[in-house]
Amino acid sequence: MPAARTGPSPKLLLAVAVPAVLVLALLPTVIGLYQTELLIYGLTFAIAALGFNLLLGYTGLLSFGHSAYFGMGAYTVAFIVRDLHVQSMELCILGGLLSTLLISALFGYVCVRHTRIFFGILTLALSQVLWSLAFKFFWVTGGTDGIRVPRSSVTLLAGLLDFKGAGAYSRFVYAYYYYVLIVFLIAVAVMWVIVHSPFGKALQAIRDNETRASFVGIRVRRYRWIAFVISASFTGLAGALWVPLNGLTTPEILYWPFSGELVFMTVLGGFRTFSGPIVGAIAFNYLKVYAVASSQYWQLVLGCVLVVLVMVLPTGIVGTIGRFVAQMRRP
């Protein structure tokens, strides 16, 4: 008798993924330039939140220092463009990924020796080391002025697309949207495979019960470290993609409030679901942009949303929708 299948239903996956991809592909044709730009920000943050949630949702480790890896990816691209005069975005991304991988391997080695609040404090402290370096070594990093990465200085698809001359801004936004969308889809697919792999199951086991995990032969600390590096690399990738869009990177992106925003995004969408961080990141981006535009007390607005979220929707947007759908299906 063949073994009964377990795991996610392929039909359900297709039913969710295909319409979502189609909508994302067609959106720029209807929403205009500004909204498309906002959506690019949302997608880059979604990649970061997706990585962040490998630690929080799947491994049970709450990092308050992921701004370090987002900033590392961003600054590496800025250094590559400014100092090496490399224009290819693909090489910039590769450089951003490599530098994030190296720094997160080092930071992660220190952090995963602890859990709970000690882990959180260590990640926070180490991220602030990078922030202070970026802040103080202004002759290298530009200090508070940061480093400019104008869109005209990068090319996409190995030089096939450049953004100089008339209409460069709108050409860049639309081309970059599809560029980021493809990277986003690849990132989602890779993360989906990781969390549904035996390694992903081992991480969830560690999250649930680390003592038992070690008694089934899982090297808890090593697996946490690998999860940390993967998580940071996704966040670094997001940082690398974010720089040309933003046109500038400053120490602010390494500062701890941005780590808090990543936590916010993930909790907003729901950290116990795969798609929660994606939805949360896109929603948070819109929420912040419109809160900033409509009130000088935008932090108050975001704070109130967070309080309401934790008290009323502890499972986040996706978690709540999931529960609602499950209730509707019940006979």
Place this chain on the structure above:
Amino acid sequence: MALLQTIDLKRYFGETRAVDNVNLSIEEREFVSLVGPNGAGKTSLINVISALLQAESGKIIFRGEDITRLSTTERVKAGIARSFQLVNVFDDLTTFDNVALAIFSRQGKTAHLGSLAHLDEDVNREADGILGQFGLAAKRDGNARDLAQGERKLLDVALAYALKPKLLFLDEPTSGVSTRDKGQIMDTIASVVRGEGITAVIVEHDMDVVFKYSDRIVVMAQGAILAQGTPDEIRKNEQVAMVLLGSSGPDGFTRKD
């Protein structure tokens, strides 16, 4: 050669001698029960052997190798598995995934991050087989936290069993379950363990269970081994009855209160 041998094994907690110069030998395929009053050091002893606690001194020899300084995971890889007094399973994973994870670990596949766990037919088949052996097949897709206490106990043992150990420690596998479920759980465990030729060491308070299933009984008191022997020998041992019951009848455990 004994499968497991402890030599002058010690573990103290301050003045308390939890494990005090224990010299224990377990032969292959034996079903051994560790008994003794509360605080006798039974759980501490298996905690030290399975590396949940470190030994202060002494040696643990397993299959001829000194494993005293090996980590938990290294001892699991060497062939030692255990279940826990308080159920220790992965509550947010399905019953199936709990067992599948142990199989992935045994096969060295938990580091694989480029393949989908649910498409591994060999593991699926084996996990379903184990769930069937332990009577948990009907609960395969539910979360472990939703199982009844007796089922959770069985899942705890099934997790350890899925590692295909040479030596299996079972710490009070029937504690907290009804008398009716006790027999069922022990029958299931005994049939699986004896069927596979696994050496089992069980910590148990219920002497009916101990006498029924054990090849040998080891009695502990104050961290040391007080007596050991076959169920018949232990049944007749007045010193053991005195320690376990507080007083002894004319013929050890035959006294009826």
